[in-house]
Amino acid sequence: MTWLTAFKDKKIVVLGAGMTGLSCLRFLHAQNLSIAVNDSRVMPFSSEAELAQYQIDFPHATFIFGQWDQALIANADIIVASPGIDLDKEGITTLINNNCQLIGDIELFCLVNNRLPTPMQMLAVTGSNGKSTVVSLLAHLAKKLGVNAVLVGNIGEPILDLLVTTNSAEQPELVIVELSSFQLETLTSMKAIAASVLNLSDDHLDRHKTLAVYQALKQGIYPQAQIAVISREDKATQSLVAQQSTISFGLSKPESGHFGLALISINEAEEAKQTLMFGEQALIALDELPLAGMHNALNYMAALALGYTAGWSLSAMTNNLAGFTGLAHRCQRVSSEDGIQWINDSKATNVGATLAAISGLAPTLNQQNKLILIAGGDGKGADFAPLVPVLNSQVSQLITLGKDGSEIAALANTTNKAIEVNTLAEAIEQANKIANRGDMVLLSPACASIDMFKNYMVRGEQFIASVTQLQVASNVNEKANVKKDTKEAACR
Numbered sequence: 001m002t003w004l005t006a007f008k009d010k011k012i013v014v015l016g017a018g019m020t021g022l023s024c025l026r027f028l029h030a031q032n033l034s035i036a037v038n039d040s041r042v043m044p045f046s047s048e049a050e051l052a053q054y055q056i057d058f059p060h061a062t063f064i065f066g067q068w069d070q071a072l073i074a075n076a077d078i079i080v081a082s083p084g085i086d087l088d089k090e091g092i093t094t095l096i097n098n099n100c101q102l103i104g105d106i107e108l109f110c111l112v113n114n115r116l117p118t119p120m121q122m123l124a125v126t127g128s129n130g131k132s133t134v135v136s137l138l139a140h141l142a143k144k145l146g147v148n149a150v151l152v153g154n155i156g157e158p159i160l161d162l163l164v165t166t167n168s169a170e171q172p173e174l175v176i177v178e179l180s181s182f183q184l185e186t187l188t189s190m191k192a193i194a195a196s197v198l199n200l201s202d203d204h205l206d207r208h209k210t211l212a213v214y215q216a217l218k219q220g221i222y223p224q225a226q227i228a229v230i231s232r233e234d235k236a237t238q239s240l241v242a243q244q245s246t247i248s249f250g251l252s253k254p255e256s257g258h259f260g261l262a263l264i265s266i267n268e269a270e271e272a273k274q275t276l277m278f279g280e281q282a283l284i285a286l287d288e289l290p291l292a293g294m295h296n297a298l299n300y301m302a303a304l305a306l307g308y309t310a311g312w313s314l315s316a317m318t319n320n321l322a323g324f325t326g327l328a329h330r331c332q333r334v335s336s337e338d339g340i341q342w343i344n345d346s347k348a349t350n351v352g353a354t355l356a357a358i359s360g361l362a363p364t365l366n367q368q369n370k371l372i373l374i375a376g377g378d379g380k381g382a383d384f385a386p387l388v389p390v391l392n393s394q395v396s397q398l399i400t401l402g403k404d405g406s407e408i409a410a411l412a413n414t415t416n417k418a419i420e421v422n423t424l425a426e427a428i429e430q431a432n433k434i435a436n437r438g439d440m441v442l443l444s445p446a447c448a449s450i451d452m453f454k455n456y457m458v459r460g461e462q463f464i465a466s467v468t469q470l471q472v473a474s475n476v477n478e479k480a481n482v483k484k485d486t487k488e489a490a491c492r
């Protein structure tokens with residue numbers, strides 16, 4: 001890779017030894033470049049033995065753990081920073097010299113990819129919620145349509161591994177990349193076919209401080225794409241690039257060339273149904289698709305719009321939408337025999353996601369049934385006030401836990417006081433006492449999980465495990481009662 005020869009005599013520092021840092025290490029090592037990997041944790045690897053193995057496998061790398069190496073950072077020519085590191089808060093920004101190039105792994109990928117004889121094409125997705133759903137749906141459609149695409153980025157697949165594991169003959173046609181606001185902080189060189197900010201609501205404000213800064217970071221994706229795919233009812237998702245070609249999606253009837261919804265009937269005998277539309281063209285009725293709720297209708301449209309920009313056939317995409325059944329921990333029903341609907345939405349790590357879950361699920365309940373919400377965790381500096389209207393109108397009982405649980409509990413109205421608990425198991429126990437057949441218990445925390453769990457997946461798995469345990473316990477009790485009844489009957 002000739003362009004990287006410019007890196008040859010540079011002092012390259014990789015900050016962070018997690019998924020991103022290690023992918024940088026693998027890539028830069030494959031280019032025969034010497035680097036230093038600095039992580040503030042004493043042992044970011046699982047053991048000393050793992051570190052020793054890395055030292056053998058990557059002899060040109062130096063590992064400095066336990067604190068930020070101020071001199072190393074101050075003297076660096078190139079710094080590749082992992083997205084999870086808050087450079088300001090960690091005091092790193094002020095150490096970096098004026099001539100140093102500060103980049104992230106996605107930027108490094110783009111700098112290299114842009115200079116390949118045939119650069120890999122890219123579709124990029126960001127937003128506060130729905131990113132993983134939309135990129136996974138796109139990847140599903142690509143597979144069904146026979147497009148050689150890969151899914152990378154914030155979803156959990158470091159992008160640089162693409163340059164290590166594939167040679168030019170195996171190179172994918174298309175890279176579908178999920179981008180977080182953290183990754184957008186260090187990205188300026190992407191040249192995507194299209195990019196989308198799906199939506200915007202409070203998130204990561206502990207790092208970005210204001211919604212305006214967070215929004216600007218998200219909108220920074222658009223100058224790096226030919227086409228902007230925007231949500232026309234959410235101004236914050238619009239492109240600020242003058243005269244950029246734009247395709248919009250939204251819940252209203254669309255104009256020609258845009259995606260939207262309309263209430264139409266396919267024939268006179270059928271009642272009118274909410275239908276996905278491309279201009280005047282009816283695509284598919286929402287009730288034929290597995291992902292429920294208006295937020296998922298928007299996700300479907302975003303994926304169709306992005307696929308359309310890549311030249312995919314609309315009818316082929318539409319025919320394959322129903323084959324995608326969604327991702328774990330996003331409004332997923334837990335199997336149960338008690339007639340209660342237990343819903344795991346552990347991935348709702350911000351207020352916007354919880355609002356979407358409640359407004360999507362509440363209308364599916366009968367009027368006499370209750371919606372019991374379990375929420376709380378680390379709110380990351382968000383304002384929970386937007387939850388108030390749905391807490392008052394659609395939630396029958398609120399159960400809170402975690403670092404910011406009390407703040408959410410304080411929003412519940414006085415006639416319907418929140419129950420505050422210390423553990424998720426306790427929350428489920430309380431919910432079980434209140435819930436009857438037909439009711440719904442929704443874990444949709446509006447918060448990150450890190451104050452109590454390793455990640456949102458562990459939180460969701462614990463929810464599933466506790467609910468499953470309840471079913472087992474109630475089966476045992478039922479059996480015990482049957483036995484007791486039979487014994488009593490026999491004694492009479």
Ligand code: UMA
Nearest residue numbers: 016017018019020039040041044082083084153154156180
């Ligand atoms: N570290 C320090 N000091 C710090 C913070 C981190 O030394 O103050 C070190 C840690 O010890 C660890 C490394 O940095 O060794 C971790 O780096 P990282 O936090 O950037 O995490 P990675 O493992 O590199 O994973 C990152 C993304 N993580 C974050 O942005 C927090 C992953 O997104 C992403 O999947 C991965 O790169 C591949 O691209 C996760 C995430 O939570 C899923 N994203 C946030 C979200 O979706 O809300 C933005």
Ligand code: ADP
Nearest residue numbers: 128129130131132133295330347348352353356
């Ligand atoms: P992300 O990758 O942006 O975190 P996910 O697809 O993983 O998004 O979904 C995260 C949470 O947001 C889940 O609780 C999900 O139900 C909810 N969600 C999904 N799509 C949307 C949307 N378009 N608007 C609001 N919330 C959404």
